Amino acid sequence: MEPTKRPEACPNGSGRVVIELYSGMVYPDRCRSSQCDYCLPLNARRRCLAITLAGPQRMIRLSLLAGELDESPCKTALTRVGLIRRNLKRIGREPGEWSFTIEKNPKGTGYHAHCLQRGPSIPQAELQESCVRAGAGFPHINSIKRAGMWTSRYGLKGFGADGYGLKTFRSNGDPREALRINGGRLEHHSRKFFSLDGEPLRVRDMERAAIAEMNGAKRVAYIGCSRDRAAEIVADQRLRHALIGDVNRRTITGQRCMVAEPKQNT
Numbered sequence: 001m002e003p004t005k006r007p008e009a010c011p012n013g014s015g016r017v018v019i020e021l022y023s024g025m026v027y028p029d030r031c032r033s034s035q036c037d038y039c040l041p042l043n044a045r046r047r048c049l050a051i052t053l054a055g056p057q058r059m060i061r062l063s064l065l066a067g068e069l070d071e072s073p074c075k076t077a078l079t080r081v082g083l084i085r086r087n088l089k090r091i092g093r094e095p096g097e098w099s100f101t102i103e104k105n106p107k108g109t110g111y112h113a114h115c116l117q118r119g120p121s122i123p124q125a126e127l128q129e130s131c132v133r134a135g136a137g138f139p140h141i142n143s144i145k146r147a148g149m150w151t152s153r154y155g156l157k158g159f160g161a162d163g164y165g166l167k168t169f170r171s172n173g174d175p176r177e178a179l180r181i182n183g184g185r186l187e188h189h190s191r192k193f194f195s196l197d198g199e200p201l202r203v204r205d206m207e208r209a210a211i212a213e214m215n216g217a218k219r220v221a222y223i224g225c226s227r228d229r230a231a232e233i234v235a236d237q238r239l240r241h242a243l244i245g246d247v248n249r250r251t252i253t254g255q256r257c258m259v260a261e262p263k264q265n266t
């Protein structure tokens with residue numbers, strides 16, 4: 001089967017563009033749906049950044065989360081992961097927070113997952129017992145020695161989240177197929193995996209925080225406008241300056257809202 005070819009622009013975009021006002025860079029608008037072949041790799045990249053910001057400490061390979069002939073591998077995989085975590089808790093071992101993506105074994109022997117874990121270390125023997133009891137094969141744990149983007153990109157390479165550094169982890173499959181295997185999701189995570197300074201965040205907020213962290217001290221301000229107006233705005237320094245002021249005022253108001261929101265505990 002031929003991998004789905006990625007279109008050059010989002011076919012569902014509004015025809016409008018987004019301008020980054022400080023740099024004057026113009027980007028075509030996009031629909032942001034993971035069902036879209038153009039937007040999926042960009043969404044995967046955002047999620048990679050969020051996973052990286054969550055600070056995973058170990059990579060666990062869960063070798064058999066569903067069999068080759070399973071008709072709903074995602075459902076089976078989620079059940080098995082639930083069992084593995086329950087088995088660990090039963091023997092008094094805290095599994096920690098997990099984010100994982102299900103992948104098809106290259107030799108057609110079923111489905112495995114790359115799981116990124118944050119939390120206490122789990123002894124191999126205990127994880128193995130918990131996996132075998134869940135029918136999930138033999139696991140493999142590696143601690144992440146190099147903190148960085150590549151670790152989380154590893155699990156999301158199937159969605160085409162590449163092209164931002166290491167070519168080794170280039171997508172080698174069909175992103176649409178990867179999404180189907182995962183039941184329409186980029187990854188699956190335990191409830192508090194996406195936390196910042198110990199506070200759980202919604203995944204979208206974690207993605208925003210990760211992008212802000214990536215931009216660092218570099219200021220950015222985005223506005224949307226029609227394609228026709230873009231050139232005029234980019235060329236007009238004074239207008240850009242005024243618009244930057246507007247965007248910054250809006251962003252600060254937005255941040256206030258985020259702080260004021262009730263905390264989602266439990």
Ligand SMILES: [Zn+2]
Pocket residue numbers: 010011012013030031032033036037038039
């Ligand atoms: Zn799109």
